[in-house]
Amino acid sequence: MPESTQAMNVGPLPPPVPGKVTHYNIELLFDDALSEAKEKCGNPKAALRLYLECKTETGDWEKVYTGLSKSYVFAGLQPTKTYSFRLKVDSSAVKSEWSTVTTVKTLAAPYTGDDLHHAIRRGNLDKVKEVLESGDVHPDAQDEKDFSALVAAGLKENFEAMELLLEHGADVNRKDASGKTPLIHAASRDLLETVKWLCAHGAVTDTLDKSGMAAIHHAVDGGFVKIVEWMLDQSDKYGFDIEQVETSGGMTPLNRCANMTPDSKAYELAASLQLRGANMSAKAYNNYTPLLNAIIRRKPRLVEFFLARGADIFEKGENGQTPYEVAQSVGNMQIMRAFESKREQLDRLPKSLRKKSPQPPGVEVS
Structure with a gap:
């Protein structure tokens, strides 16, 4: 009878190498380990089965992958969390011991428009700056009311946040679904200082919303005397028109x-x-x-x-x-x-x- 062959024990192999890492995925590459195992067994075409384990929160090792592939993507992970991995080869031709441990930390989750609006509502200027500088969120991100970030900051009269938003490309004349601009929102809520700030930063004063009304008409409807007086006293500078006609009823x-x-x-x-x-x-x-x-x-x-x-x-x-x-x-x-x-x-x-x-x-x- 032919003698039985035993798999070659090659000792520990190189650990898995991190590939692309996101806030919820880690890619692990096995090329180094497989290349060394094939070299040691003298068969570059050998099909080697690889075992990958991840350390659990209790300190135990849990198998996450078994197969012949050169890489594996471990998905569904938590942001900004550290994960530890080890591997070994166990096949008819080659066996290895467990490799040293590779430790990989997932990235922080990208910011969202909600993060920007929450920071504005809380008056957290550092967080507003952090979110904007991340590049994850458009500076005109809307909230559940369709308010842009600039509108939300204007309602809080947070002019430092408004400056940051404009520096990062916010549109001072952006219209929401109802056609209202940040200036119209401010004028309709008796926010004189916000009206002044927006005008000084390029707000178009005669824009009509979908109801056919401009900022001055909304201020009139609210009875906001100080805003209307300021608008008209600044008409030469900003273009407010005392006879501007709204298109719903044709009224000045x-x-x-x-x-x-x-x-x-x-x-x-x-x-x-x-x-x-x-x-x-x-x-x-x-x-x-x-x-x-x-x-x-x-x-x-x-x-x-x-x-x-x-x-x-x-x-x-x-x-x-x-x-x-x-x-x-x-x-x-x-x-x-x-x-x-x-x-x-x-x-x-x-x-x-x-x-x-x-x-x-x-x-x-x-």
């Missing part, structure tokens, strides 16, 4: 003030607009002037303001009604008293300086 800021601004702020805001030259005769798409909108919205104090500033109470609208007749149809007693007082003032003027006072219609206008 003054007309929108009469229509939308809360009563508590409407008078003050209207005064600021009129003082800066707003046209009290500007008509919206429905041909309503600011005075007519104030009547329809039942804002007595604003009606009184327009009458005191010389708003035309005789001009007929598209339906042939004068503001006086519209006021009658609305039926607000305080508004009617304002008109009666205005008529009395006009009647006291010399005939050469007045128009004919409007007379109550024969029947009430509905």
